[in-house]
Amino acid sequence: MLKIGVGPSSSHTLGPWRAAERWLARLDSRNNLELVDEVIVHLYGSLSLTGKGHATDYAVMLGLLGMDPERIPIENIDPLIKTINQDHVLRLNGVYDITFDPKKNIIFNKKFLPYHANGVKFQAKLKTGRTISKTYYSIGGGFVVSEERKNAKRKIDMFNKFPYPIEKGTDLLEACKTNGLKISELVLQNELSLRTAQQIDFELQRIWGTMLECMYTGCHTEGTLPGGLNVKRRAFEMHQNLKSDLPYSNPEEWMQTLRLTEVKFRQILKWVSCFALSVNEVNASLGRVVTAPTNGSAGVIPAVLMYYMVIENHAGNFEHIKQFLLVAGEIGSIFKKGATISAAMGGCQAEIGVSSAMAAGALTELLGGTPEQVLMAAEIAMEHHLGLTCDPIGGLVQIPCIERNSMGAIKAINAAELALGSDPSAAKVPLDKVVQTMWETAKDMSTKYKETSEGGLAVGVYLSDC
Known part of the structure; x- marks a missing residue:
């Protein structure tokens, strides 16, 4: 319930940031990270409607860079975002450079997804021509879930301990x-x-x-x-x-x-x-x-x-x-x-x-x-x-x-x-x-x-x- 992170919002900043980290880990575990040619981020519902004011776009970019919200020097945030906006290049997970224009690659969708008001979908176009995606939900307090059933099982296992x-x-x-x-x-x-x-x-x-x-x-x-x-x-x-x-x-x-x-x-x-x-x-x-x-x-x-x-x-x-x-x-x-x-x-x-x-x-x-x-x-x-x-x-x-x-x-x-x-x-x-x-x-x-x-x-x- 008590997490260290970066403001201004746990659900709109820390949550999407953590979702980006989880997505990178998922890509890496399947050996897809080095194959990524382009990333598109879709924000839904409340993440879209108030995302700019809550720095949700900053959060997903920092997460895709592989930065840790608990330890990143605060003074580094603005220069990192400024560089992406100017050069249109994002160093995915701090290793792989990809073309990334925030105005085009972060899409604010006003519609709400069924499960939760805070939805974010990460979509990757691979060099093989394949497109893969994963949707996460920022449910408050920095907590992030993907598939409800799997998350519920993990909670039950911990609860029983x-x-x-x-x-x-x-x-x-x-x-x-x-x-x-x-x-x-x-x-x-x-x-x-x-x-x-x-x-x-x-x-x-x-x-x-x-x-x-x-x-x-x-x-x-x-x-x-x-x-x-x-x-x-x-x-x-x-x-x-x-x-x-x-x-x-x-x-x-x-x-x-x-x-x-x-x-x-x-x-x-x-x-x-x-x-x-x-x-x-x-x-x-x-x-x-x-x-x-x-x-x-x-x-x-x-x-x-x-x-x-x-x-x-x-x-x-x-x-x-x-x-x-x-x-x-x-x-x-x-x-x-x-x-x-x-x-x-x-x-x-x-x-x-x-x-x-x-x-x-x-x-x-x-x-x-x-x-x-x-x-x-x-x-x-x-x-x-x-x-x-x-x-x-x-x-x-x-x-x-x-x-x-x-x-x-x-x-x-x-x-x-x-x-x-x-x-x-x-x-x-x-x-x-x-x-x-x-x-x-x-x-x-x-x-x-x-x-x-x-x-x-x-x-x-x-x-x-x-």
Whole structure:
């Protein structure tokens, strides 16, 4: 549920990028890679309608180049794309030069494919005269599937390895109660069935390090965001007005100085908003972020975790970070299994709503909440995001997306506090019911409110006004 990648979108940028990587691997395994003479990429549905604003064309080109979204130097992205646009040559998988004109070889098809709103087809004309193709679907959060049946079998095989297989919130609560475990402890046992404790810690540290670096970068970068809306970065000025004069030179030192800054209630709201905005300003500028569970909602979880580390608990350490991320990931997976985390399928309730639920539940456990209170907090957070549409102006992950992260983070903290002060046995709406309701709402929602930029603010606000 937590992946490192490049902005601005997990479904429209990271997903197509990963699909291109998978297609190259498929060609290579069949000894077809060196035979490729021409590549044509077809984008469908939401990938087509908002693909330009989400840099989907950049993503497929970078994927075809064989670049890794987790490790590519961000400053190399624009020069690589510029070279392809100028020379009309793409070095396939970093080895084979082929003629490639993005205006001709990337085709934006407005029609939707049956399986999912985010479809991408890679087509190769081989030197032998044969044409081969493969279609993939970017289903949200950077997840990519091709044939549903094969993917489902792989998921089932992995699911059966877990000592505590969890499908719903009721499964999670029952397993915690029966085994006397916190949610984070149960999730850790499942993770240990797939990898070592050292591997788990290394990856979680890498995820948190990326989140912290992202917040640091966003808080220390001035200017406007790319894309044409001329959106001014706000995290920089907010940070300047809030921070102390204590010196620091890196993200870790920065976090320590923030712990020493006197914070009042209004400042707490501003700090949390600042952290969330900083992440999504980096995301909107094709920076490196962590999908949580998506790029468009990447700011909520780091903002709430940073709130805990610098405001709520000055003695917080990696074990707290680990606990938070394990719980957040499990809650996100329940929504993914029972509904969706794709805005193209469910609107922004599937992104900001889910991220807020993930953060609320994780914060609740860190603050001493029971598993019942954790799920209650997650339910409260999602309940107040139900029906939230995805209507990005200009197809860019900027307005209203960036501000929604700050709102989602504040709601998560509020939901945690409400759950901690409540008796969960008196709760009227269980988590599983709100997951089901979110999915039913998603299916009822008009397509124009699902990341197509054909409704809501996307058409209510003229680009000329921005």
